Amino acid sequence: MFALRDGVMCYYSEQACRGIVYCNIAFEVGDVGGEAEMLLPLLASAITGLGTSDIPYHLMSHQIGLVFGGLRTDLEVADHAETQNPHAVIWMKSRFLVQYADEALPLLDQLLCQANFADHTRLREIMLEMRNDYRASIVQNGSAYAGLRAEAGLSTLEEKEERLKGISQYQYLDAVLAQPVEKVAAALEKLRDGVIRSCRSEVQLTCDPEHRRSMQDKLPALMVNLWSRDYTDIPSLSVVSDFKLLPLPSVDQPESLVTTTSVNYLAMAFPGALVFQPGFAAQSLISHLLSTGYLWERCRMRGGAYGASAGVHGLSGIFRFITYRDPQTARTLEAFFESFDFMSKQMPSDDLIETGIIALVGKELRPMNPGAKGLLAYRRHRFGITDDLRQENRDRLLALGQEDLRAELQLLNSAMQRGVLSMLVSPQALSEYGQAAELQANESQAAAQDSQQPSVEWLLRRAAVNQHVVVSA
Template sequence: MIFQVGENYNGFKLLEEKEIKEMNSIGRIFEHEKSGAGLLYIQNDDDNKVFSITFRTPPTDSTGLPHILEHSVLCGSRKFPAKDPFVELAKGSLNTFLNAMTFSDKTMYPIASRNDKDFLNLMDVYLDAVFYPNIYEKPQILAQEGWHYELENLEEEIAYKGVVYNEMKGAFSSPEQVLFRKMQDSLFPDTTYKYDSGGDPEVIPDLTQEQFLSFHKKLYHPSNSYIYLYGNGDIMEHLRLMNEEYLDNFGKIQVDSEISLQEPYKEPKASTVEYSVSADESEDNKTFLSLNFVVGKATNPELHLAFDILTYLLLDTSAAPLKKALLEADLGKDVFGAYDHSILQPVLSVVVKNTNEEEKERFERIVFDTLQQLVKKGIDKKLIEAAINIHEFKLREADYGRYPKGLMYCMKSMESWLYNESPLLHLNYAATLEKIKTALTTNYFEKLIEKHLIKNQHRSLLIVKPKKGLAQEKEEEVKQKLSDYKEKLSKEDLQKLIENTEALKKYQEAPNDPEDLIKIPLISLEDIEAKAETIPLVEKTEENVPVLHHPMFTNEIAYINLLFDTTVVPQNLIPYISLLSFTLGKVSTEKYSYEDLSNEMNIYTGGIDFRADAYSLKDDDGTYFPKMIARSSALVKQIPKLFELLGEMIGKSKYDEVKRLKEIIREVKSRLEMNILQDGHIVAARRATSYFSPIGHYKEICTGIEFYQFIEELERNFDNKLQEIQSNLQKVASMIFNKNNLLVSVTIEEKDYEVYKQSFNSLMEYIKDETFEKHQYLFDYSIKNEGLLTSSKVQYVAKAYNFNKLGHNYTGHLQVLKTIVGLNYLWNKVRVTGGAYGAMAGFSRNGNLYFTSYRDPNLERTLKVYDEAYQYIQQFSADEREMTKYIIGTISKMDAPLTPFMKGQEATANYISKIEYEDLQNERDEVLKTKPEDIKSLSSLIKDVMNQNYLCVLGNEGKIKSNKEVFEHLVNVFK
């Protein structure tokens, strides 16, 4: 339909209409005249529609009020009074995205779906949740999601419990998280940004019910809202729903949520914070040093984009001069940069990890000396070209993986809209990018460095240093505080706490009223496509190498994956396959220095990366196919250059650059440490799987704790092991990169395949044509059931085994069981009543099964929940509507929209694992036909798996040691 500026459409007045060529879209800005709500509508032909409602929510303390409220409003509302409509939607909608997010100054509620009816249903539930939540009638919601005192009897100690409380205990266990959370505090002492919107565990228990309700009453009003719609949906129907059902009930008001600017510092400031390391862990070389600069305002589109590129240029590539200078000075073992442009006053940070506090003066000196040299001598124009080109490629590709691109555009729009500027400011980026490209012939970036970094007094030096046993110390302080509190309470007060604890548990364990569940909208199974999606795959051969061609529209981009069989590598060298993947592209080749190689890659391609992985035969974890994968993308016209660069990396890399190898190994160790603390649930589940599964053990060697231990030893004994490292990298590379080991996957349009074909022989010139013996790997499965000790304040609890080994077979019903167990049993037992941030299950075709928890305050209790899961399944019952819900939720995950790159990857994985289209269709048919009795029949499978008692817990050393009888081995993760 044709819109007219100034006209009113279902209560919304159109203020502005503008073409967004960069997104092939039309942007329309509306205001709801009665309520004052703002709305941005991005119209295009994308069927993955996105809706979001955002509120400006600047915190006034660190109780985590915005974060707790974000959780809480989704716990039932006026029209949808069930206790957890969010989970019900996750169980039973075709959503492609469903979540809520708390930022430093805003709270966002986004959903996405490709199904029109489902999309409208999701909008309805979310709008009712934010405007009419049950928090006013049910104080149990704050107690559950935020915090509460827990006391079950008079003899027990009082404890703090709550989902967000435990989530943030987990967040504050990571030194990187401590660093990033304290950066804003060091720069904005007089504004909202000094507070932690997520919540500081030490402050969260100060939050009262009155503050909680008052915050919602004040800020969750349409006049303080920013509504976003994206895609090819029925805009008039969406506007009607919002107007008639919600916004028309409100009048326009003035909401005081303005975010004030921090006055610039007259001189830089420094601050120090501590983080905990375990009692057996060294404090040496464990400090973080961070220089943080306030850079203008987010509403300056040119500065905003330019500093995104500049951060990459200075700190993110192998050629990055500031990163290189800091590493060459041997200041620390890892260097990285961060540019936070999601706040009113963006911040650029330069971070050195694994250093010591006494290096702070040298750190500052090297940073500023390097910046001054860049201004004086000028930045290498090729480096500038590389940084601009890779950013432009990514902007135009708009591939955000499993995140809908419409959601990423929403976040980008908020970086101006929230601060009273046009939401289109950063979406119309082409003209801004052209201005920045003048840097190729001028001193553009040098001027930015001089003004915003060298001469900038509004900066801070933040020191984050380790302290042994700090976590234990804090725990003791909390225990003492609660003990003192208990002492002050009368018997009646204590009895009241016990009653409150019981009442909360009753509330949590009580089933939803069936009538409340029926109110949550549900599509029917008829709305679901019965056929599994077919991803095109044409088997071809070029230069005697098998090629899998996936012809589809890619917008002139070629996605090319080279997959090399790595069973040619002997067992003792498997960890070197993974180390090689981190090394390629980051060391020099015969033709290019590693800096030049980085520049060439960024100028001519969309990226090249390597990784070690393995694919299992569809129904057997003992038969698997280890691969070294080179993933790459480029514009079709740049395929010849892409192959030249790939060839140089694969066939001509130099492994004799001592300093560079040391830097790479240190960086790999640093990033693995971050991953262990951030993704502990995956780490624990992978480790547990390695106790019994051949493919699980292989992946553990390449990516898990075992690989971390390997890297840690190389880094610690680098000088003694140097020749061994160089020799083994060369040996492994020469074995792997052979024509006889190669399979190629190409995702490209049919019309462009000839370009690939004509160029392919140039790549073959770099690859040997030799035959190596292939190995059978025999792993040691004697080590199992470990407690992996860290200074974390929470646990990640995993249990796993292979059901095929116990005589059970894979069926599509297992995927429905995953939905039921994950979003019902584990959600209620581990998250709701247990207080963990999350819990999940995994069921693979090859028989591997795991349960794992995330940021969990418990250990034995969670293991007991896993062990008793079969009883829940045994007694499972569901009416037709409830069963439909679980099926829809399962299909939603199976049908997650894929980018062309992801489609090519998935088709290739199925090909290698010998998963035929018939297998996918059978699985889909089984999912769609799942009955309650099919679920009940799986109880024996779960019981048998849990009875094998293969478990791994990563987390708090005190908690694990106090439960040491559970484990066969206790392992200190960090030294």
């Protein structure tokens, strides 16, 4: 790592790249809140989707194709593993041949700092494309959306990600499209001028060692607009003044999101281990064994779901079950609730545990191109995933046995009492549970359970009442 100029840090990864330069610029936007935060995904798309005042979009698009081997923006949300401070980052990811650096870097500078928001026709096209892509993906990726909603009910980090990448973002884009495009353009320009600043940026550079010095000199020299932008406050923005976020699900308020699908997507999230805690390795192995064994048999083979899996999110400390294109609701929830007891009673053999450990270790040893290696190393640095932490988790994983898994299964079974349920369902899926009177009749049963696990029927009745139409026919 070294400083470029004015305190902007560059994380350099030395790789054999054969003349290709991978240049990724990260802008920290974790402190952006309110409606400005909701506009960040649209801003990220507009940066590479618009031209400039000097170069219209159709010419800019052609020039990008000639100069870059890859150029895209992305938005990432993650906690720091040690401090647990949430981060949100706008990425500008690019790839070009080293001989094109003198053309590529000024183009990046123009896209970041001079995108022409006055091109209202093109901006509206971007907004429509984003909204329609979200709408088309809701059924296709229903498990991801339901999972994000369930996790958001437990974690401020996942709550932020849900606002930026989930159902809330889709609904916000839908509301933005009803506003005058001039109003949206003015807000995006103010937001761009607030967050695309050198003081918010870090550069991740991967290239051949003989090209490092020239790239180190060219980055600040050729990206003059970015380096001239110092700190400024984030403006307060209002585009959709009456927009209200969909209430998140909670332990006492499971939800059902109704769409035009004829199948269901179920997600249940509850507290799990953080990546630096001793139980993380065991929970990673448990989730793998459940996904490839019990859940496959119970939900896929018997229940008819296209997919079912378990997973633990180490940065937010959440364990999650999800199903994909699932014709069931009650039977799937029963499978979730019975999973840990089943595994405790029918503990996998030592050979099966060893196979699971090999599979988990193998995920970290997959081949990657030089750019992916450099970016992964930077992300681990930025989010506190140190080599010592990774080695510690691997040592714990390799030492796991049946008794370690049994102890962790008991903890997970207890944690399920604080589970949050979100379901993306068809209009008919919960019709038999949807009578409010029946729900009230079961309130006394739920109250009497106290710390006991809620019944499947109670959860479904509650979700049927806490119902939100996301996409209608």
